[in-house]
Amino acid sequence: MIERADILLVEDNPADIELARHAFVRCRAACHFEVVQDGEEALDFLFCRGAYAKRAGVEPPRCVLLDLKLPKIDGLEVLRQIKGAPLLRRVPVIVLSSSSQASDIARCYDLGANSYLVKPLEFGEFTQLASDVSRYWLELNQDAQQGMLSP
Amino acid sequence: MMRGTGAEYLWGAGLGLKAWVGALPWWDWPLLVPLVGGGAWIAFRAWRRHVVRSRRLRILARERMYREVFEFSALAMAEENPQNLAEIAPRLLQALCGVGGWEGGAFWEVYGERLICVAWWQSASCPTDALEAFSRTHQFAKGEDFAGRVWELNAPLWLSEFAGAEGWEFPRATAFAEAGMRAAFGFPMRSGNRVVGVLEFFGKELRVPDAPMEALFWATSRQVAQLIERRRVETQMRCQAELLDLSYAAMMVWQDPGGISFWNRAAETLYGYTRGEALGHSPEDLLATRYPAGGREAVQAVLGKSGVWEGLLEHRTKSGLQLTVESRMVFFRGAVETAIGAVMESNLDVTEQRRAQAEVLALNLALEQRVTERTADLEAANRELEAFSYSVSHDLRGPLRAITGFASILEEETKGRLGPEGARLLGVILQNAHRMGRLVNDLLDFARLSRQPLDRRPVDMEHLVRECFEDLAPERAGRRVELVVATLPECTADVSLLRQALLNLLSNAVKFTRVRDPGRVEVGATIQQGSPVVYWVKDNGTGFDPKYAGKLFGVFQRLHPGDDYEGTGVGLTIVQRIIHRHGGRIWGEGVVDSGATFFFTLEGNGHGHGHGRGGVGQPGPATEGVRP
Numbered sequence: 001m002i003e004r005a006d007i008l009l010v011e012d013n014p015a016d017i018e019l020a021r022h023a024f025v026r027c028r029a030a031c032h033f034e035v036v037q038d039g040e041e042a043l044d045f046l047f048c049r050g051a052y053a054k055r056a057g058v059e060p061p062r063c064v065l066l067d068l069k070l071p072k073i074d075g076l077e078v079l080r081q082i083k084g085a086p087l088l089r090r091v092p093v094i095v096l097s098s099s100s101q102a103s104d105i106a107r108c109y110d111l112g113a114n115s116y117l118v119k120p121l122e123f124g125e126f127t128q129l130a131s132d133v134s135r136y137w138l139e140l141n142q143d144a145q146q147g148m149l150s151p
Numbered sequence: 152m153m154r155g156t157g158a159e160y161l162w163g164a165g166l167g168l169k170a171w172v173g174a175l176p177w178w179d180w181p182l183l184v185p186l187v188g189g190g191a192w193i194a195f196r197a198w199r200r201h202v203v204r205s206r207r208l209r210i211l212a213r214e215r216m217y218r219e220v221f222e223f224s225a226l227a228m229a230e231e232n233p234q235n236l237a238e239i240a241p242r243l244l245q246a247l248c249g250v251g252g253w254e255g256g257a258f259w260e261v262y263g264e265r266l267i268c269v270a271w272w273q274s275a276s277c278p279t280d281a282l283e284a285f286s287r288t289h290q291f292a293k294g295e296d297f298a299g300r301v302w303e304l305n306a307p308l309w310l311s312e313f314a315g316a317e318g319w320e321f322p323r324a325t326a327f328a329e330a331g332m333r334a335a336f337g338f339p340m341r342s343g344n345r346v347v348g349v350l351e352f353f354g355k356e357l358r359v360p361d362a363p364m365e366a367l368f369w370a371t372s373r374q375v376a377q378l379i380e381r382r383r384v385e386t387q388m389r390c391q392a393e394l395l396d397l398s399y400a401a402m403m404v405w406q407d408p409g410g411i412s413f414w415n416r417a418a419e420t421l422y423g424y425t426r427g428e429a430l431g432h433s434p435e436d437l438l439a440t441r442y443p444a445g446g447r448e449a450v451q452a453v454l455g456k457s458g459v460w461e462g463l464l465e466h467r468t469k470s471g472l473q474l475t476v477e478s479r480m481v482f483f484r485g486a487v488e489t490a491i492g493a494v495m496e497s498n499l500d501v502t503e504q505r506r507a508q509a510e511v512l513a514l515n516l517a518l519e520q521r522v523t524e525r526t527a528d529l530e531a532a533n534r535e536l537e538a539f540s541y542s543v544s545h546d547l548r549g550p551l552r553a554i555t556g557f558a559s560i561l562e563e564e565t566k567g568r569l570g571p572e573g574a575r576l577l578g579v580i581l582q583n584a585h586r587m588g589r590l591v592n593d594l595l596d597f598a599r600l601s602r603q604p605l606d607r608r609p610v611d612m613e614h615l616v617r618e619c620f621e622d623l624a625p626e627r628a629g630r631r632v633e634l635v636v637a638t639l640p641e642c643t644a645d646v647s648l649l650r651q652a653l654l655n656l657l658s659n660a661v662k663f664t665r666v667r668d669p670g671r672v673e674v675g676a677t678i679q680q681g682s683p684v685v686y687w688v689k690d691n692g693t694g695f696d697p698k699y700a701g702k703l704f705g706v707f708q709r710l711h712p713g714d715d716y717e718g719t720g721v722g723l724t725i726v727q728r729i730i731h732r733h734g735g736r737i738w739g740e741g742v743v744d745s746g747a748t749f750f751f752t753l754e755g756n757g758h759g760h761g762h763g764r765g766g767v768g769q770p771g772p773a774t775e776g777v778r779p
Contacts, residue, residue, distance in 0.1 A: 015553030022560060098548045100595075121552055121588040123559035 002054065005034040006138055008061035010042040010078065011096075012071055019123065020065070023130035031134060034061065039073025042066075043081055046088055063092040063137045068099060068108075076107060083112035090144040092137055217250065217367040233382030240270030240375075244350070247371065248272060251360060253352035254332065255279050257286055259298045260348040260379065265290040266298050277355075279330040285323055296321040301337035301349045307365065309336045311357035331355060338368050340376040347379045401476070401498045405434050412493070421476075421500055423469030434496065441465035454482040454494065464498065475502045536598055543598075547591050555584045593721035596651070600728045605645045607733075612639035612686065615646070616674050619653045626661050631669035639676050640684050642753050644733055649753075652729040655722040656688045656749055663692030663747065683735065683755070689748040695741040703739050726751075 007024065011017050017035050024031050036042045043049070046064075048056040064082065068075035075095065082088045092114040097104065100118045108116050117133070120126050244256035255273030259266045268286040273279045291299035300321075301308050311334040327335070334357035340348040350372055360368065395402055401418035405411045414429040422429070422438060429437060435447070442450055443462050453460045460480045467473055476498035484492040558581050562574075569577065613636055620634045642649075657672060664670030673689040695703070704727040705720075726749075730737040734755040741747035 013549050013553075015556070016549060019553065019556040019560075022556075098552075101599075119548070119552060121548060121555060121592075122585070123552075123556040126552070126556060 002058045003032055004059045005061040006032040007034065007063055007065055007134075008042070008045060009033065009035045009065045010037075010039070010070065010075065011035065011065070011067045012037050012069075013067075016067075016119070019126060020130065023123075023127040024134060026127060027131035028134045028138070031138070038071040039075065039078045041072075042070075042078050043073065046082060046091075047085070060088055060091045062143055063094055063114075063133075063141075065094050065096045065133070066113075068095060068097040068104060076111060079108060079111045079113055092141065092143065094133065094137065214363050217363050233378045233385060236375075236378055236382055237269060239378075241272045243371070243375065244270060244272035244352075247350070247368070248274065248352060250367065251336065251352060251364060252354065252358045253336065254354040256353070257283075257298070257351040258348065259302075259351060261302065261346060264292060266292070266295075266302055266349065268298075277331070279332065279353075282323065282326045282330040282332065285326045289322060291322070296323055297335055297337055298349045298351050301339055301351070302346050305339050305341070305344070305346050307336070307338050307360075307368070309357060309359055310334060327353065334358070336360065338372055340372040340379065342376040342380040347376045350375075398497075399499070401500075403429070403434060403496050403498075404493050405496065406493045407433060410434075411437070418498075421468070421474070421498070422466065428469075439467040450480070454480055458482045463501070466498070473502075474500055475505050477501045539598070543591060543595060548588070551584055551588050551591065555581060555588070558584065590721070593725070597721055597725050597728065600648070600725065600732065603645075603648070605648070605732055607643045607645055610642050610644050610646050610649060612642055612676075615650060616653060616657070619650060619657050620672070622654060623658055623661055626658060630665070632661055632664060633669050633671045635671065635673040637673070637675035639674065639686065640678065642684065642686075644753050645729075648729045648732065652726045652751075653688075655726045659722060659749075660688055660690035660692065660747075663694075664690050666693055667691050683752040685750050685752055687748055687750045689746060691746040694743050694745045694747045695739075696743050697741060700739055700741065704737070 009017065009020055011020065017037075021033055021035070024033055034045070036045050041051075042064075045052045045055070046060060048054075048058070066075050066078060070078070075097070079093055079095070082091060082093055089112070093112070094115040094117060095108045095113045096117050096119055098119045105116050117129060120129060240258040244258055248254070248256050254277040255271070257268050258270035260269050261267075267290050271283045271287065273283065289296075291302075293299055294303040297308075297310065327333075332353040333355060335351065335353040336358070337352075338350040339346045340350060350368070395413075396416040398415060398417055401421040402413070402415040403411050403418055404413035410431045410433050411429050414424070414426045418429065419425055424437065434440060440447075442464065450460050450462070458481060460478075460482075462478060464476050464478045465473060466476055478496060478498045480497075481495045482492055483495065558577055562569075562577050562581070565573075616636050616639070617634070657674075660672040661670065664672065671691045673687075675687055675689070677685045677687070679685075704723050727737050730751045730753070733753045735752040737749065737751040739747060739749045
């Protein structure tokens with residue numbers, strides 16, 4: 001049986017993936033951490049298509065950590081499709097980008113992002129961010145329950 | 152001076168008449184024959200008859216003489232050219248003196264408000280040179296002197312024994328007396344009812360003119376007045392013609408049919424045709440006129456309707472040059488409805504002007520085109536900059552994060568096992584990575600400055616300064632740094648940008664006062680009437696060598712070794728960019744080890760500050776240190 005993911009990280013940079021994995025595992029050892037490396041793979045994962053077809057029936061991740069600059073399909077488009085899909089639109093999407101440009105931030109919120117975080121440069125800050133995110137989105141935040149996903 | 156010589160036949164004839172009258176008794180001789188041969192009664196009757204008849208004859212003869220004098224003089228005057236009035240006048244005076252039995256006469260003309268003696272005649276037997284000289288060198292106002300009195304009265308005036316007469320003291324009285332003249336007779340010359348001159352006669356005794364003589368004077372004076380008037384009109388017309396020739400506008404008068412009847416000097420100059428060549432031709436043929444839209448008919452329609460047309464015409468000169476003229480035409484209808492009216496046309500050459508205008512227009516268009524191109528270039532550059540900054544933010548920060556991240560993980564996981572040298576090297580890696588991170592962030596801030604639109608609002612400077620200083624608490628941690636803020640005038644600025652600038656300035660001040668305890672940062676403002684408020688930030692830190700003041704604001708320019716003071720060399724560049732975007736200026740003054748002061752304004756020199764509150768603080772920017 002395939003387990004529900006706690007966090008789906010959409011990130012193409014292997015170094016960032018490893019750092020994120022490191023940071024999240026450090027603060028929450030039991031975290032089910034899934035990673036996809038481009039926008040297309042992310043959509044396949046979420047819509048249970050292609051290589052992820054066997055995930056059909058599994059609940060969507062508890063939250064999505066989304067980078068904006070992605071190969072194939074970019075983060076904004078991924079966000080747009082998530083928020084446009086009746087079965088996925090209640091999944092919290094946290095944009096994790098290195099861009100602090102006001103226009104990027106505004107566009108993400110316009111498309112329905114639930115949060116926007118700028119990747120910190122310091123590893124210490126990064127681990128702090130990871131712990132804050134998991135504390136807030138995985139523990140404090142109430143997600144939409146299974147069965148309530150249908151519109 | 153002119154003395155009557157009787158040389159000219161016409162005038163001589165007038166004088167001859169008097170001699171003829173003097174010979175009258177010769178004709179009566181046959182009447183005396185019956186007296187010799189008849190009775191005393193008869194002789195008496197005859198004598199009576201003779202006396203009556205001779206008196207009647209004398210009167211008749213005198214009247215005839217007057218009439219003839221008048222006819223001669225009037226006819227002569229009608230023939231005369233009014234411009235020769237100065238020559239005619241003495242002869243006229245001579246003739247009238249002869250008739251009236253005066254010794255001499257003066258001819259006065261009214262010029263504006265003054266009466267001027269323009270001609271003089273005196274009999275050879277009675278020289279009046281001194282009187283003439285006096286008269287000719289004096290001008291009289293209305294009512295002044297004898298002549299002025301006649302002018303004022305506008306009626307004949309005679310006077311005898313004026314040397315002693317009461318109420319007749321006038322400037323020339325003495326001169327009259329000295330010349331032996333004791334009586335005078337004055338007569339106004341009228342045009343309409345306006346006195347244009349005065350005829351004045353004088354003699355040893357008063358000769359009161361009889362009615363026929365007075366009539367003669369009236370008639371003659373009217374003739375002379377007309378002559379004076381004609382001369383005035385002619386002079387005026389000649390002046391106007393001269394005036395038309397003075398004009399820079401080419402002027403012409405023409406009729407259709409009939410062609411050009413007037414052509415001034417400017418027209419000759421402009422078009423190259425002399426008056427002789429132009430007269431009689433239609434201007435349209437002569438100048439190959441090209442009319443504006445609507446053509447000749449449109450011009451004629453406007454002329455016929457309103458009488459005036461203004462517009463641009465194309466003309467060709469005699470030498471074939473094509474001209475553009477600013478034309479103004481006035482249409483004069485003929486006196487009779489059917490008569491052909493005349494057009495007065497005044498043209499100004501505007502060819503050069505129009506060419507210059509067209510050039511300016513073309514230049515403006517080219518300039519606009521260039522501005523558009525440059526703007527497009529600038530926009531492209533801005534887009535590139537945006538792309539670059541985005542790329543920097545994403546592509547440079549990624550690897551940096553990896554370096555710091557993995558170095559940190561390594562540091563944690565190998566704690567103690569790496570050895571002191573290994574730990575030191577790892578520290579160096581982390582330190583440099585952090586510095587590069589700040590550099591990237593600063594560069595991003597800098598790049599973003601140019602793109603962010605300026606949002607000017609009133610800003611409470613004092614509050615903002617204190618806020619920024621609070622934000623710098625981490626940088627001040629463990630140190631004593633005093634902040635002294637003077638009363639600062641409010642300003643109008645983009646708060647977020649101004650905050651950034653103040654943060655950088657204050658951060659600099661905090662950083663470079665590290666060697667002092669306590670560090671001291673002062674913020675103040677200097678207000679001068681008519682110039683923008685100058686804000687300043689002063690510290691008691693390490694200062695800088697004034698010779699490097701020009702390098703303060705360059706990107707990556709650092710005046711201190713990197714190890715002494717952390718920093719990227721972008722901070723002041725950002726401040727400068729922010730100040731410049733507000734239209735202000737920034738400059739710095741410093742002395743090594745004696746602190747630095749940065750001055751800035753938030754508006755150009757053209758604006759007044761318009762804030763009433765005065766600033767306090769001692770450092771005044773007496774001289775402009777550096778103008779970056």
